[in-house]
Amino acid sequence: MNTQVKIENPVKNGKVRKKDKWGGGQYGASRGKRQHFGLDITANPGQDILSPIEGKIIRISYPYANDLKFTGLLINGSGAHTGIEVKIFYLSPAPGVINKSVTPGEKIGNAQALTTKYPGITNHVHIEIKRHGVQVDPKPLINNIF
Numbered sequence: 001m002n003t004q005v006k007i008e009n010p011v012k013n014g015k016v017r018k019k020d021k022w023g024g025g026q027y028g029a030s031r032g033k034r035q036h037f038g039l040d041i042t043a044n045p046g047q048d049i050l051s052p053i054e055g056k057i058i059r060i061s062y063p064y065a066n067d068l069k070f071t072g073l074l075i076n077g078s079g080a081h082t083g084i085e086v087k088i089f090y091l092s093p094a095p096g097v098i099n100k101s102v103t104p105g106e107k108i109g110n111a112q113a114l115t116t117k118y119p120g121i122t123n124h125v126h127i128e129i130k131r132h133g134v135q136v137d138p139k140p141l142i143n144n145i146f
């Protein structure tokens, strides 16, 4: 895989979540004693969420073991994105996407509302990327994000 390969922004016009009372959206942001090893991209509840890579949707993933109404997807890259694994949280999967092969920009779900769990938070999707098994900052890889 070319290390310069880019991925698509999963949210049309989505931006990096700015700091609110729950923290900032950038990779490595503080979460109290922990760190944020993903990137938050602003999304309106219900907004279409797009696959950032070419690959196969492996399974649903759950950000909270004790609150299964929040869901996400695990995508395994292929083609130009071989070696990339994407986890994306806070979307309701589109019907029939599990085990589906997807291309960059293809709709995979709709953004969920987070304000019921985190009052006052900026609604967003959370994306984590592993490249050859190593967690990396998604932002430098994403086209058209600010």
Ligand SMILES: [Zn+2]
Pocket: 025, 036, 038, 039, 040, 125, 126, 127
């Ligand atoms: Zn996040």
